[in-house]
Amino acid sequence: MPFQKMKICLDKFISNYLHFGKNKSGIKRDNWIDSKGNERKRCSLFDSAALKSSIKRHCHQSSGKVSLCASFNKKASLAVETALVLPLFFLGMVTLISFMDIYKVQTEHLQVLCEKAKEAGTYACIPGGKGPKEITLPDIYSYTPVGSLIPLPKIQIYNRVKVHTWTGKSNEGDFQDGEPAEEMVYVTETGTVYHRNPGCRYLRVSLEQLSGSGIATARNSNGEKYYPCESCSRNQKPAGIVYVTRRGNRYHNQETCSRLKRTIRLVKISKVHGMGACSLCG
Structure with missing residues (x-):
């Protein structure tokens, strides 16, 4: 192998190099004269074993074949x-x-x-x-x-x-067995009475159109005067056409005013505290 031959040659070179100029103690000490003519002593700080080990280690690190084998x-x-x-x-x-x-x-x-x-x-x-x-x-x-x-x-x-299997649905609601069903009535959000008949005419909003110039002298079914609506006519003069109801006491400049919408809810009669019965259906 080329590497083994190189190693053998290198070992011989190291042996000859270290053998040259050695004294009895194994440390190289020979004299030499510098350029000015002064005699100086040469001393090697390493022995043969240290030099051989260092060169072998350097040879192992620099050898491409050995590194290739380790990487492989x-x-x-x-x-x-x-x-x-x-x-x-x-x-x-x-x-x-x-x-x-x-x-x-x-x-x-x-x-x-x-x-x-x-x-x-x-x-x-x-x-x-x-x-x-x-x-x-x-x-x-x-x-x-x-x-x-x-x-x-x-x-x-x-x-x-x-x-x-499906056995049907009970219509008793939250009532227990043997307990009579409580009466249900109809109320509005702004109303003061409750209604037993959902078709009561007081639950239906009947709009009437009046002239804005004559609203000051107009009266509702109870003889009350009409005042501007707080939602659509506040701080405004009456329009050319205003909208009123027979039982209400407000006039509206807009037909789509939220106060003209009637929201009806079905509640238990025990929940309508402070409300009286309607004069027509109650």
């Missing part, structure tokens, strides 16, 4: 680790994707089955209570695994949903 060993070790880890990583990812896909498919089938079971429970209600009390619907379907490295057979999946 590291790369080979990394390639082996990669070959072992990558298949395990891909296998884990494929397994995770398969679990997610089968969960999605099963959830979709179960949702459809629940809707069908509720619908079947509604149709199964028979007057007289002679029908079944519970309905069970099965669902069987096949699933093909995704992302498998080898072909796998289809998997049979079985779902089952059990529901109680």
Whole structure:
């Protein structure tokens, strides 16, 4: 090998170099004369073993073949680790994707089955209570695994949903058994009376158009004077045409005023504190 020959030659060179000029103690000491004619002593600060070890270490570091072998060993070790880890990583990812896909498919089938079971429970209600009390619907379907490295057979999946048949709805509301139902009445947001009849004419807003110049002398059904509406006519003069109601005491410059809208609510009669009954329907 070229490297071994070079190493042998280098060892011989080091031996000859260290042998030249050595004294009995093994330390190189010889005299030499400088350019001015003065005699000086030369002393080597290292012995043969230290020099040989240093040169060998330098040779090992600077040798391209030795460094290439060390680098090749590291790369080979990394390639082996990669070959072992990558298949395990891909296998884990494929397994995770398969679990997610089968969960999605099963959830979709179960949702459809629940809707069908509720619908079947509604149709199964028979007057007289002679029908079944519970309905069970099965669902069987096949699933093909995704992302498998080898072909796998289809998997049979079985779902089952059990529901109680629909038995109707009670109109008693929040009232307990044996307790009489409380009367319900109709009220408005700004009204002072309650109404038992939803078709009472006082619940219907009947607008009338009057001339703005004659609103000062106009009166409502109770003989009251009309005043400007706080919502649409505040600090404004009457328009050419104003809108009024027979029982109200406000005139409106806009037909779309929010005060002209009647909001009717259905409440229990026990909740209308301080309100009197309507003179027409109460």
